[in-house]
Amino acid sequence: MRIARRLRLERAEGDVSDPQLSVLFTLWKEGPQTPSALADAERVTPPSMNRTVNALVGAGLATRGSAPDDGRKVLIAATNAGVEVARETKRRRMIWFSRQLERLDDSERAALDIAAPILRGLADA
């Protein structure tokens, strides 16, 4: 939990909040999504996600578009600026983590290498 907290501080410059950033990552990795899908992914209610989407759209980091098949649906997509924020944040986090790893010796890095997939499994359980 302490590592997660520290890592969260490493992000792109600007006023993008944590929930906004999380949505940008989803849009970046998985492409345009409906508000409902985003709400489910973030485990948040639709009105709450609507607000986050409004902030992203207002900041020029995402756009609202229509779904071709269903007039009720809306598709949220990251703009180039939005993708850039996600990419820059990931870059900074990778840099931070790489620096931490550099301070370890080979056996310590090997231990983390073994533990990583196990921890990943715990998160999904």
Added chain:
Amino acid sequence: MRIARRLRLERAEGDVSDPQLSVLFTLWKEGPQTPSALADAERVTPPSMNRTVNALVGAGLATRGSAPDDGRKVLIAATNAGVEVARETKRRRMIWFSRQLERLDDSERAALDIAAPILRGLADA
């Protein structure tokens, strides 16, 4: 980060928010603290911490007291009810984590045993 997020869901019954809970843990583990010390510990501004403290005091989970040496200072302390919330939350998190560990085999548990102190070191760096 995914494990931290999942673990955060395991908490005592009631309306104690995440920041409030974090403060209760600090008070429980380290005893009474000034608002400024709590603000530093949570990496939050004094007004923000003041509000969280107000919520805890209002809920009967903490008290405001005077510092004997300096009339400006205030000492926040957890009440018995506050300690109980912290203890119960820790208990639930331990239970959750124990259940996850049960699903692993001996070699996997051994791998995490080796990795744990290394990860702890990363968080402090």
Added chain:
DNA sequence: TATTGTTATACTCTATAACTATA
């Protein structure tokens, strides 16, 4: 009628700026 999205309203956490009280 059911689903998707949004608006209305309210509460908490967050911050900056300004104010009070004590050293």
Added chain:
DNA sequence: TATAGTTATAGAGTATAACAATA
């Protein structure tokens, strides 16, 4: 003057309830 705490005000995230539009 400097420090500790608080209040004032404002913005963002969260929720539930209610509303609009489309299937």
